[in-house]
Amino acid sequence: MNKAIFPGSFDPITIGHQSIIERALTLFDEIVIAVGINATKKTLYSVEQRIEWIEKCFVNQPKIIVKSYSELTVDFCKKENAKFILRGLRTSADFEFERGIGQVNKILKPEIETIFMLTSAAHTPISSSIVRDVIKHNGDISKLVPEAILNEILKLNNR
Numbered sequence: 001m002n003k004a005i006f007p008g009s010f011d012p013i014t015i016g017h018q019s020i021i022e023r024a025l026t027l028f029d030e031i032v033i034a035v036g037i038n039a040t041k042k043t044l045y046s047v048e049q050r051i052e053w054i055e056k057c058f059v060n061q062p063k064i065i066v067k068s069y070s071e072l073t074v075d076f077c078k079k080e081n082a083k084f085i086l087r088g089l090r091t092s093a094d095f096e097f098e099r100g101i102g103q104v105n106k107i108l109k110p111e112i113e114t115i116f117m118l119t120s121a122a123h124t125p126i127s128s129s130i131v132r133d134v135i136k137h138n139g140d141i142s143k144l145v146p147e148a149i150l151n152e153i154l155k156l157n158n159r
């Protein structure tokens, strides 16, 4: 079985993440969306909240499961019996960042392959950090986050 881990912060999930996940469904039998818990990284939303929103986006998709993890991504892959790490690439900055992580992961666990998918052109400028900024300043996020969770995000932010 081709099983992939899609690791990230998803603070919150955006239509960029959603698009990569949907496109990757043709490649893998199962995708574990892995919400990383990093004690030193301050997030806007709790891990429980982030997981709930991701689950809501893929409620009718049995090939997708959502979990949190706090170990090294390659160790989580081994635990989950997944041979692939899926990552999205937007820009050359993403590439340089991902190259380092991917090559070190290869040293740590050579049997695990990192698979990169290029973002679609329309989603290139979208990031969770920009979405958080727009939310904080009461901007319109309707074209940035999945429709399934738009109202919940707005409700949480008293709008």
Ligand code: ADP
Pocket: 007, 008, 009, 010, 011, 014, 015, 016, 017, 020, 086, 087, 088, 089, 090, 094, 118, 119, 120, 123, 124, 125, 126, 127, 128
């Ligand atoms: P991290 O904190 O690991 O960067 P993110 O939640 O920001 O986690 O991103 C998780 C993955 O989704 C990364 O591979 C990132 O490159 C990818 N990604 C983020 N935004 C987009 C986007 N707009 N289009 C495609 N891929 C994206």
